[in-house]
Amino acid sequence: MRGNLFAVAVDLVILTVRADRLAALLVRRGIPPFQGELALPGGFVLPHEDLLDSARRELAEETGLSLGDHHLEQLASFAAPDRDPRGRVLSVGHLALVPDLPDPEAGSDAAASAWHEVAAIGALAFDHGRILGEGIERARAKLEYTTLAATFCPPRFTVAQLRRVYEAVWGTALDPRNFQRKVTSTPGFLIPTKEMTSSGRGRPAQLFERGPATGLHPPMLRDPA
Amino acid sequence: MRGNLFAVAVDLVILTVRADRLAALLVRRGIPPFQGELALPGGFVLPHEDLLDSARRELAEETGLSLGDHHLEQLASFAAPDRDPRGRVLSVGHLALVPDLPDPEAGSDAAASAWHEVAAIGALAFDHGRILGEGIERARAKLEYTTLAATFCPPRFTVAQLRRVYEAVWGTALDPRNFQRKVTSTPGFLIPTKEMTSSGRGRPAQLFERGPATGLHPPMLRDPA
DNA sequence: CCAAAAGTGTTTATAATACACCCATGC
């Protein structure tokens, strides 16, 4: 082992759907480098910490989420020699999908963090723009073959809420009728409850919970606009 | 930046198809730890080197391949605190798909390396068994949605050769007639040449070259056994 | 001639799409 040592960080692409728009949690940096600029939440890996544990810890610190059944996965590593002016830093990007949360409140590390609609995000510190881009791309791809979309929803949700998640992430319109049949007939996607939505215009909708499906399912439908 | 520094290595899952079997290039370790055991090719990242450059360099050293149009991509990073007895080492796994090559010859680093049929590979040094497993899984998944299978083939190949690649990687039998129509009708997959195979039993087959397709194509067919 | 592999055409099953239509609520 030689002296070519790296600092190792984890950075998080934390996505949610708010007001029918895909949004990411970003922090405004309080210290150099890139002071005052927007960046992904993240930090250095502790001496005896595994990568996912480190990402889970950062996620909890930034969002207050204890990440019970939420989704967290490794994205990719970024280690361009000049990506950090302080020296050689390898960052392991992670992707988290969380339900719509109340705005991050003051206190702990979350003070400087806020949700930003992804369509309106400009340049970020370091190479975080690229990491964010890969996270969004991965999320879009995974919705097509997994039941992960439900992780964007609260514990109980309607089929229409779930559909709006797909529409927000993909930026397309889906046929509500075909969507309904598709998701309700995919084994393990949705667990029906006996409750219905009480308020709102139109006929009340049945409430569902996230099913246990982890793996793949036949492709989701993408209607033309 | 604190003293929690890591050594960073790249390890390579180098896959090929030899004699209709999926095979990986492995090295036998000449020094501790895990002296004498089989491991993935790899090594430490140099001070000013990017990850893919480092992987390309290791690939060239181990196989002699200059990696013109061959495939190389990052897989994932592995950093369990105890994965290397020498200390904290983060390894960035990479996946390379190469055509069937002559056996690695003595000289350079390739001396101790050899192809191993993946079905016959036992325990590997470090956590390389897991990295290999993820590489194989990724390769299997990507054949289904990309035209990557052709990177396992020599510069000119027949449809039957390409089919045997799918059959080797997936371990399934495919219908030669449906396969033919499928691959020849996928835009950008195959470039037809005017040449035919000269020898061999049966009717001569047309030779093709790798097409330019990079992205996705409709799912490949998987026939039942 | 026969066996073997290449390649084409046709039929059948399955899944995706489009869309007509009925249901249950708020106003």
Place this chain on the structure above:
DNA sequence: GCATGGGTGTATTATAAACACTTTTGG
């Protein structure tokens, strides 16, 4: 009643899969 969204049924279309058949070589 009427607008709004929830939910079901069905026709149409694309695609995958199964397989009969012709072509072209070597022996």
